Amino acid sequence: MSQKKAMLIDLTLCVGCNACQGACKEENRLPPNEEKYLSLTAYTALSKYNDLYIRRMCQHCEVPTCVSVCPVGALSKLEAGPVAYDGEKCIGCRYCLQACPFHVPKYEWSSTKPRIQKCKFCASRLAKGLQPACAEACPTGATMFGDRDELLVEAARRINAEPAKFVPRIYGKDDVGGTSMFYISPVPFEQLGFDSRLGKTPMPMLTMSALSKVPNVLSVGGVMLGGIWWITNRRSEVQAHEAALKKGEAYQREDNP
Amino acid sequence: MRIRLLPRITGWHPIATTLILAGTIAAIARFTYGLGATTNLSDEFPWGLWIGFDFLGIGLAASGFTIVAAVNLFHAKEYEPIVRPAILTAFIGYLLVVLVLIIDLGRPDHFWHPLVMWNPHSVMCEISWCLMLYTTVLSLEFAPIILEKLNIFSPIKWIHAISLPLMIFGVLLSTLHQSSFGSLYLIVPNRLHALWYTPMLPVLFFISCIASGVSMVILESLILSRGRRDFLPTPLRANLAKIIAVTLAVYFVVRVQDLLTRGALHELTTLTYYSIAFYAELLIGFVIPFALLLIERIRTSRRGLYTATLLVVVGFAFNRMNTAITGLEQYPTQTYFPSLIEVFIMLGITAVGFSAFSFIVKHLPIFEAVAASPRIPTEAVAGQPEPIFLSREGGDLESS
Ligand code: SF4
Ligand code: SF4
Ligand code: SF4
Numbered sequence: 001m002s003q004k005k006a007m008l009i010d011l012t013l014c015v016g017c018n019a020c021q022g023a024c025k026e027e028n029r030l031p032p033n034e035e036k037y038l039s040l041t042a043y044t045a046l047s048k049y050n051d052l053y054i055r056r057m058c059q060h061c062e063v064p065t066c067v068s069v070c071p072v073g074a075l076s077k078l079e080a081g082p083v084a085y086d087g088e089k090c091i092g093c094r095y096c097l098q099a100c101p102f103h104v105p106k107y108e109w110s111s112t113k114p115r116i117q118k119c120k121f122c123a124s125r126l127a128k129g130l131q132p133a134c135a136e137a138c139p140t141g142a143t144m145f146g147d148r149d150e151l152l153v154e155a156a157r158r159i160n161a162e163p164a165k166f167v168p169r170i171y172g173k174d175d176v177g178g179t180s181m182f183y184i185s186p187v188p189f190e191q192l193g194f195d196s197r198l199g200k201t202p203m204p205m206l207t208m209s210a211l212s213k214v215p216n217v218l219s220v221g222g223v224m225l226g227g228i229w230w231i232t233n234r235r236s237e238v239q240a241h242e243a244a245l246k247k248g249e250a251y252q253r254e255d256n257p
Numbered sequence: 258m259r260i261r262l263l264p265r266i267t268g269w270h271p272i273a274t275t276l277i278l279a280g281t282i283a284a285i286a287r288f289t290y291g292l293g294a295t296t297n298l299s300d301e302f303p304w305g306l307w308i309g310f311d312f313l314g315i316g317l318a319a320s321g322f323t324i325v326a327a328v329n330l331f332h333a334k335e336y337e338p339i340v341r342p343a344i345l346t347a348f349i350g351y352l353l354v355v356l357v358l359i360i361d362l363g364r365p366d367h368f369w370h371p372l373v374m375w376n377p378h379s380v381m382c383e384i385s386w387c388l389m390l391y392t393t394v395l396s397l398e399f400a401p402i403i404l405e406k407l408n409i410f411s412p413i414k415w416i417h418a419i420s421l422p423l424m425i426f427g428v429l430l431s432t433l434h435q436s437s438f439g440s441l442y443l444i445v446p447n448r449l450h451a452l453w454y455t456p457m458l459p460v461l462f463f464i465s466c467i468a469s470g471v472s473m474v475i476l477e478s479l480i481l482s483r484g485r486r487d488f489l490p491t492p493l494r495a496n497l498a499k500i501i502a503v504t505l506a507v508y509f510v511v512r513v514q515d516l517l518t519r520g521a522l523h524e525l526t527t528l529t530y531y532s533i534a535f536y537a538e539l540l541i542g543f544v545i546p547f548a549l550l551l552i553e554r555i556r557t558s559r560r561g562l563y564t565a566t567l568l569v570v571v572g573f574a575f576n577r578m579n580t581a582i583t584g585l586e587q588y589p590t591q592t593y594f595p596s597l598i599e600v601f602i603m604l605g606i607t608a609v610g611f612s613a614f615s616f617i618v619k620h621l622p623i624f625e626a627v628a629a630s631p632r633i634p635t636e637a638v639a640g641q642p643e644p645i646f647l648s649r650e651g652g653d654l655e656s657s
């Protein structure tokens with residue numbers, strides 16, 4: 001089994017040069033203009049909070065919400081980490097847009113054969129043993145590519161080495177069940193536009209608690225309804241029978257006055 | 258017995274024709290120019306009016322399974338006259354919802370994919386399957402009515418032979434997907450407003466669909482018995498009204514208790530965009546009709562029942578639209594309002610539904626045949642057999 005890959009994004013090292021976006025656009029043959037937000041043509045974008053730059057992109061979650069909600073399995077989690085998309089399967093229900101806790105997937109609204117667009121974690125480069133284009137382009141090492149468990153150790157090492165510099169948290173270590181993108185930051189994540197309400201449980205668990213009851217509803221419900229039919233049916237049979245008897249008596253009485 | 262006091266819909270034909278025409282044009286535009294150019298949907302608001310419509314349609318079509326269960330599984334036989342109208346409503350409702358779903362898909366040409374590419378973790382996948390299977394069940398339940406008319410009897414026997422498992426299956430499928438429409442939102446706790454997001458969503462969706470489904474049956478029976486023989490005796494209708502009242506009460510208790518346990522009640526202490534929407538929904542759809550239905554005079558009066566059940570349906574619409582739209586808006590920075598094309602497609606399809614209903618009612622034995630059918634012993638209506646809880650009151654009132 002291949003190692004699970006990840007990226008570590010050290011916000012203290014990012015200088016906001018936008019090289020990652022440039023490289024990503026080149027790699028994915030997207031128009032080269034600079035963009036401030038994730039879009040159909042920007043799989044990654046920098047947002048600025050005071051003097052910090054935060055790279056946004058698909059988190060390539062360990063238990064991805066988008067993969068779990070897609071009715072046709074157009075989204076899938078690859079063994080190496082990327083969450084991949086197959087436009088040939090996609091029916092365009094847009095549940096993934098609705099459900100992704102990080103608001104990542106974007107939709108080709110203006111097309112008549114629309115698809116989803118989002119960061120691919122350069123799955124094809126990974127398959128060739130290369131690192132993602134954005135990580136390769138980063139001049140300061142703010143985006144660092146590697147094995148997931150090694151990067152976690154590295155992130156913890158950096159925080160422990162300079163506790164005054166970082167808040168003691170690796171965002172993505174176990175948020176929504178863990179992601180493939182780790183962030184370490186000098187200020188609390190809530191101040192940087194990270195959603196602090198998401199918690200550690202993978203989102204798909206919320207649905208599983210309901211979906212797992214489906215077989216029970218079918219089996220128990222089936223037996224119960226069948227039983228109710230049987231019982232109530234029996235009752236009306238008895239009533240019909242009794243009614244018939246009564247009628248019979250009445251006739252008899254009429255016969256013998 | 259004619260009901261004069263109800264509002265009469267005059268000029269229905271020209272209105273329906275206009276709406277259907279406008280809807281067709283809107284649909285052509287949607288397929289030619291794509292979703293972006295014709296709707297107000299966006300990355301921030303990927304689901305809008307149409308999903309709300311689907312919720313509504315499915316909820317109102319819940320009459321299909323509730324009445325079938327009551328009459329054929331629970332043997333509340335005195336309600337037999339409303340089985341066919343209920344099945345017809347459900348059948349049309351489901352067909353239209355499937356149609357809207359397909360129009361809503363970004364790739365309508367891929368609509369069949371969920372049937373071959375499964376994802377058991379996806380609520381959407383489960384719903385697609387349930388919708389497809391249940392529409393099949395409904396068409397089998399409906400088929401005998403057409404076949405009878407055409408004097409083809411052999412398939413009826415065949416359908417009759419499997420009718421019990423078929424009905425049970427239909428009721429189970431309905432239970433599943435009625436609640437699953439609520440489960441769709443279980444995965445967005447970070448987006449849906451606390452007044453609507455709750456792990457209880459599937460349960461609440463299920464309870465409310467029973468109230469709205471039965472209300473629909475009452476409304477239909479009131480509107481359609483205008484100018485012809487009333488096919489549902491007043492005591493039976495009053496009894497259905499009691500069922501609605503009880504369902505509304507259960508819903509109210511579950512809903513409020515849930516707000517309490519989640520600590521979301523404080524959202525209601527100030528008047529906000531959301532709390533106003535919430536109050537509107539709960540008052541119109543649950544509290545007021547419940548209070549009305551407690552009064553016997555209203556349960557037995559046509560006008561009273563008309564008002565109360567209409568309120569239930571409107572409040573139900575509020576509830577579903579609030580869950581699908583209001584609760585997901587980030588007021589005031591990010592709101593959604595449907596485009597004209599979205600609205601026209603929805604209205605057009607609704608008009609198709611109503612027209613289809615009135616056409617079928619005219620040409621197939623939906624109402625009269627059952628009442629006249631010798632299959633039903635007269636005691637069934639007079640209340641002699643006393644099956645179970647569903648019928649008790651109705652029977653007594655009628656015979657006294
Ligand atoms: S961030 Fe969103 S799109 Fe990316 S894997 Fe996670 S759920 Fe899917
Ligand atoms: S829009 Fe496509 S990829 Fe997204 S959930 Fe629907 S079918 Fe899956
Ligand atoms: S991993 Fe690849 S697709 Fe994703 S942002 Fe980096 S370069 Fe772009």
